[in-house]
Every structure is written in C-alpha cells, then in structure tokens.
Amino acid sequence: MPAGLTPDELAQVSAIASSTRTVRQGTRLYAAGDPFQSIYAIRTGSFKTVLVHRDGQPQVTNFYFSGYTLGLDAIGDGSYRCDAIALEDSVVCILPFRELNAVGQGSGEIQRHLMRLMSSEMARRGDMQVVLGMMSAGQRVATFLLNQSKWMRVRGYSNAEFVLRMSRTEIASHLGIKIETVSRMLRKFGEAHLIEHHGRHIRILDLDGLARVES
Amino acid sequence: MPAGLTPDELAQVSAIASSTRTVRQGTRLYAAGDPFQSIYAIRTGSFKTVLVHRDGQPQVTNFYFSGYTLGLDAIGDGSYRCDAIALEDSVVCILPFRELNAVGQGSGEIQRHLMRLMSSEMARRGDMQVVLGMMSAGQRVATFLLNQSKWMRVRGYSNAEFVLRMSRTEIASHLGIKIETVSRMLRKFGEAHLIEHHGRHIRILDLDGLARVES
DNA sequence: CGTTTTTTTGAGTACCCTCAACAACGGTGG
DNA sequence: CCACCGTTGTTGAGGGTACTCAAAAAAACG
Numbered sequence: 001m002p003a004g005l006t007p008d009e010l011a012q013v014s015a016i017a018s019s020t021r022t023v024r025q026g027t028r029l030y031a032a033g034d035p036f037q038s039i040y041a042i043r044t045g046s047f048k049t050v051l052v053h054r055d056g057q058p059q060v061t062n063f064y065f066s067g068y069t070l071g072l073d074a075i076g077d078g079s080y081r082c083d084a085i086a087l088e089d090s091v092v093c094i095l096p097f098r099e100l101n102a103v104g105q106g107s108g109e110i111q112r113h114l115m116r117l118m119s120s121e122m123a124r125r126g127d128m129q130v131v132l133g134m135m136s137a138g139q140r141v142a143t144f145l146l147n148q149s150k151w152m153r154v155r156g157y158s159n160a161e162f163v164l165r166m167s168r169t170e171i172a173s174h175l176g177i178k179i180e181t182v183s184r185m186l187r188k189f190g191e192a193h194l195i196e197h198h199g200r201h202i203r204i205l206d207l208d209g210l211a212r213v214e215s
Numbered sequence: 216m217p218a219g220l221t222p223d224e225l226a227q228v229s230a231i232a233s234s235t236r237t238v239r240q241g242t243r244l245y246a247a248g249d250p251f252q253s254i255y256a257i258r259t260g261s262f263k264t265v266l267v268h269r270d271g272q273p274q275v276t277n278f279y280f281s282g283y284t285l286g287l288d289a290i291g292d293g294s295y296r297c298d299a300i301a302l303e304d305s306v307v308c309i310l311p312f313r314e315l316n317a318v319g320q321g322s323g324e325i326q327r328h329l330m331r332l333m334s335s336e337m338a339r340r341g342d343m344q345v346v347l348g349m350m351s352a353g354q355r356v357a358t359f360l361l362n363q364s365k366w367m368r369v370r371g372y373s374n375a376e377f378v379l380r381m382s383r384t385e386i387a388s389h390l391g392i393k394i395e396t397v398s399r400m401l402r403k404f405g406e407a408h409l410i411e412h413h414g415r416h417i418r419i420l421d422l423d424g425l426a427r428v429e430s
Numbered sequence: 431c432g433t434t435t436t437t438t439t440g441a442g443t444a445c446c447c448t449c450a451a452c453a454a455c456g457g458t459g460g
Numbered sequence: 461c462c463a464c465c466g467t468t469g470t471t472g473a474g475g476g477t478a479c480t481c482a483a484a485a486a487a488a489c490g
Contacts, residue, residue: 051345059345073341076334081341105323108316118333119291125340126288126296130266130274132347133391137446168469176348178447183470199455199469215445352478383437396478398438414437414487430477436487443480453470460463 013110016099017041022091029070029084029092036074038096042066045090046165048174050083060174062124063087063166065151072118087165132176140175141185142213145195149204160207164200189213228325231314232256237306244285244299244307251289253311257281260305261380263389265298275389277339278302278381280366287333302380347391355390356400357428360410364419375422379415404428 020043023029029040029047047064061082064070074080075097104110131143153159164171172179189195194210196203204210235258238244244255244262262279276297279285289295290312319325346358368374379386387394404410409425411418419425 051341053345053349057349059348061341061344073334073337076331076338081338101323101327104326108320111319111326112316114330115333116291118330118337119288122288122333122337122340123291123296125337125344126266126276128344129276129340129347130268132344133274133388134268134272173348179469180448180471181446184446187470393479394437395439395480399478402438432490434487434489436485438483438485440483441481443478445477445479446475447477448475449473451470451472453468455466455468457466458464460461 012103012107013095013100016103017093017095019094020091021094022089023047023086025086025088025090027086029086030080031083032080034080036071036078036080036097038094039069039071039074039100040084040092040094041069043091043093045092046087047084047090048087048166048170050085051081052083058173060166060170062128063170063174065155065165067155069117069121072121075118087170136215137175137177137181138185138188138213138215140177141171141182142189142194142210144171144175145189145202145204146207146210148202149207159204161201161203164202227318227322228310228315231318232308232310234309235306236309237304238262238301240301240303240305242301244301245295246298247295249295251286251293251295251312253309254284254286254289254315255299255307255309256284258306258308260307261302262299262305263302263381263385265300266296267298273298273388275381275385277343278385278389280370282370284332284336287336290333302385351430352390352392352396353400353403353428353430355392356386356397357404357409357425359386359390360404360417360419361422361425363417364422374419376416376418379417 021029021040023045032052042064044066046066047070049061049064049070050058051061052058064084070084070092071080073082100110100114104114131140135143148162148164149159152162166174168179168182172182175182186195186197189210190197192209194204194206194213196205236244236255238260247267257279259281261281262285264276264279264285265273266276267273279299285299285307286295288297315325315329319329346355350358363377363379364374367377381389383394383397387397390397401410401412404425405412407424409419409421409428411420
C-alpha cells in the first residue's frame with residue numbers, strides 16, 4: 001500500500017495490516033466460494049488465481065507478484081470467485097475489508113487508492129482479453145515473456161534474465177493454448193535468437209524482436 | 216444507481232446525476248485517451264467498448280445495456296482506456312467522479328456501492344477470460360446467446376426471443392473468432408433445433424441444449 | 431430501384447491441437 | 461553416490477477446428 005498517502009493515513013493502514021500470513025507453495029490463500037472478509041497484499045512471493053469451469057477444467061486467470069493485491073473481485077459477490085494458490089512460499093498482509101472501509105471513511109485518499117487498485121486490475125483483465133481474443137500462439141507467448149520481463153524490472157531485477165515462477169502448464173492455461181504449443185514457441189524463439197531458455201530459466205536476447213513477433 | 220442506499224444518499228447521488236447526455240448510434244461516448252472526469256450510467260440504449268490494438272485492429276471488449284455503468288476502468292489511469300460506442304441511440308447519466316467522491320466521503324454506502332460495481336465488472340472480465348481461453352467457437356457463441364437471453368430477462372423482456380443490438384462483426388470480435396464462424400455456428404444451432412434466427416432476430420428453442428453445447 | 435453494407439455459404443488451407451513417445455529434472459531410498 | 465520413479469517438459473506425426481479467400485445472397489440505405 002504505497003503511493004500518495006499522508007503519513008497519518010499510512011499509519012492507519014499499517015495498523016490494520018499488522019497481521020500477516022505465510023502460504024506454502026502449492027497451497028491456497030483462499031478458495032472460490034469462501035466468504036469474503038479480507039483482501040491480501042503480497043509482501044513476498046507470487047500467486048496464481050484459478051477459475052474452475054463447470055466441466056472441471058481449471059483456467060489460470062492471472063499471476064500476481066509482490067506488491068500486488070489479491071481478492072478485490074470478491075467485494076461484489078461477498079465471496080471469492082477463484083482460488084488463489086501460491087507459486088512459491090509466500091507471505092501476505094491481511095487487510096480486513098471491514099476495517100479498511102472504516103479507516104477509509106475518514107480518508108478519501110485511502111478510498112481512492114483502493115479504487116485505483118481495482119481499476120488497474122480491471123485494465124489488466126481487459127488487456128488479457130485482447131491477448132486471448134486476437135493474438136496467435138506465438139504472440140501470446142511473446143507478450144507473456146515481455147510482461148514477465150517488465151515485472152522483473154519493476155521489482156528491481158534484470159529484465160533480460162530471470163527464472164519463471166510458474167510451470168508450462170500454468171503458462172499455457174493462462175494464455176489459452178496447450179502446453180506443447182508453449183514449448184514449441186519457446187524453441188522457435190530460441191532458433192530465431194530472440195531468447196535463450198533452459199527449463200524455467202529465460203534470457204531475453206532481443207526485446208524489440210519479441211515485440212515484433214507476428215505469428 | 217439502485218440498491219441499498221438510504222433515501223438521503225439516493226437524493227445526493229441523484230443531485231449530481233442531474234445532467235444526461237444523448238449518444239447517437241455509432242458515435243462515441245468517450246474515446247481511449249480522453250481525460251477521465253465522469254462515469255456514465257446507461258439510462259436507455261446499449262454500448263460496446265472497443266480496445267484498439269497496436270496493429271490497428273479493434274477488439275470489442277464488452278457490451279453494456281441499460282443499468283450498467285461505463286468508464287470505471289479509467290479511474291486508475293486518469294484517462295479512458297477504450298472507446299465507448301453506442302449500439303443504438305442511447306441516453307446516459309453523467310456522474311462526475313470528483314463530485315461522486317465528495318458525496319461518497321460522507322456515506323460509506325455510496326463508496327461501497329461504487330466498489331461493488333467495479334468488483335462485478337472485474338468478475339465479468341474474468342468470466343470472459345474463461346470464454347476466450349478455453350471454449351470452442353460453438354461454446355463461445357452458445358455462451359453469448361445465453362448471456363443475451365439472461366440480460367433480456369433481467370430487463371423484463373422475453374428470454375426466449377429477442378433482437379440482437381450488435382452486428383456479426385461485433386459479436387465475432389467480442390468472442391475472439393471470425394464473422395464467418397459466428398454465421399456457421401448459428402446455422403448449426405438452427406439445424407440442431409436449438410434456436411431459430413433471422414438476421415439479428417433470435418428465438419431460443421432449447422436453453423438447456425445450448426448450455427450443453429460441446430463444440 | 432440501384433447502391434452499399436452486412437450476412438451467408440462454399441472450398442481450400444494453416445495453425446494449433448491431439449496423441450504418443452522420449453528426455454530431463456527432482457526427490458527418495460537403497 | 462547412483463538407481464529408481466514420478467513429474468515436468470520436449471519433440472514428432474497426423475488430424476481437426478477455425479481461418480482465409482472468394483462470391484453470392486440478403487438486408488439496409490438513400
């Protein structure tokens with residue numbers, strides 16, 4: 001919860017964010033249908049959110065890294081809409097929504113910050129619609145790599161070399177393609193000298209080239 | 216802006232929602248990049264939101280009918296992220312965000328309602344991710360028809376017979392498939408006696424059958 | 431009624447999926 | 461330390477779904 005808050009407001013938020021929770025790799029922070037009580041700010045680690053379709057097949061709707069906030073889409077329903085599962089051992093701040101609202105009552109800035117969070121989450125999903133709606137498999141994988149690269153840079157790491165936190169299966173599900181296709185596209189990018197990869201280890205050789213991928 | 220507000224709060228919201236705007240078919244309520252000032256509640260009519268990809272191809276991200284609220288995803292950026300275009304002659308209530316926030320300051324309920332709106336919009340986009348990520352063309356079209364049917368019922372019309380407000384091109388773009396495929400799927404559903412269709416006029420014969428469409 | 435746009439239909443093709451087998455990795459226990 | 465095994469990831473061959481291209485039919489418009 002950074003950005004634009006007065007020290008006083010920050011203190012108020014910190015006060016209710018006092019409790020944290022550790023989530024081991026592969027375990028759930030919350031499950032679809034659980035009653036909504038808190039939103040969670042990721043302090044360390046990363047998560048995926050999974051929506052289970054009626055036929056039982058799960059779809060990875062998003063990935064979240066430290067700094068991001070989970071559970072915002074539950075406000076409307078009163079219950080979480082998807083499972084949130086840790087990709088690695090992670091720690092989250094628990095922000096009880098009731099208390100957050102009480103504090104926000106006195107401070108327009110806190111409320112506005114919450115809305116900004118929700119709004120940018122909406123925007124992210126809108127962008128994902130474009131990826132899933134009009135991009136080829138190659139473009140989807142390229143976009144995914146570029147996003148990863150950007151996130152790494154934002155978090156202070158190299159944007160050219162990093163280790164993916166998620167499996168091929170999770171990547172494929174998120175991009176709406178099959179795991180074999182992810183594999184093939186990575187190989188193709190390797191042959192085109194756009195990247196080098198070794199399992200989950202990725203080195204980007206040509207950022208611009210990736211952005212120009214056609215199919 | 217219905218639901219759960221006290222008469223006093225409702226009066227406050229109504230006060231700032233005094234001005235309306237008429238948007239003719241095919242014209243824009245707002246454009247991507249416009250500075251964010253207001254959100255808009257649809258009083259009558261319907262809209263599509265369009266996100267233009269870097270290569271110039273537009274993607275229809277969503278359809279909105281009366282009762283829905285437009286522009287919520289602009290709060291984060293400070294500018295609208297997509298074009299909102301009227302599918303028919305429409306009227307919207309203008310809700311200046313600054314004033315809405317000022318009023319909301321005194322009323323937690325108004326703030327919470329705004330958040331519920333944003334949250335359910337997020338949820339809708341999440342559902343769309345599932346449609347685009349793991350459904351066949353047939354399932355996408357079936358899902359689209361069922362959604363239309365549901366919206367019609369909510370608005371008090373027949374859920375079995377209605378006229379689509381959008382073109383095949385817009386449907387196809389929204390579903391991430393090609394216009395010819397939409398056409399073919401509708402014909403297929405007709406041959407299977409799930410629907411009857413005549414241009415934009417749709418009659419659903421077998422709701423359960425549509426829900427069971429596999430490919 | 432002619433013109434333009436939208437929708438439908440058909441034939442051929444490309445991309446991605448399916449199925450299957452193999453290789454690489456990581457943990458466990460002998 | 462290495463053999464063993466389950467999991468995860470890679471590679472290949474073949475097939476199916478949806479796309480592309482093209483043209484006709486239908487609808488919308490002035």
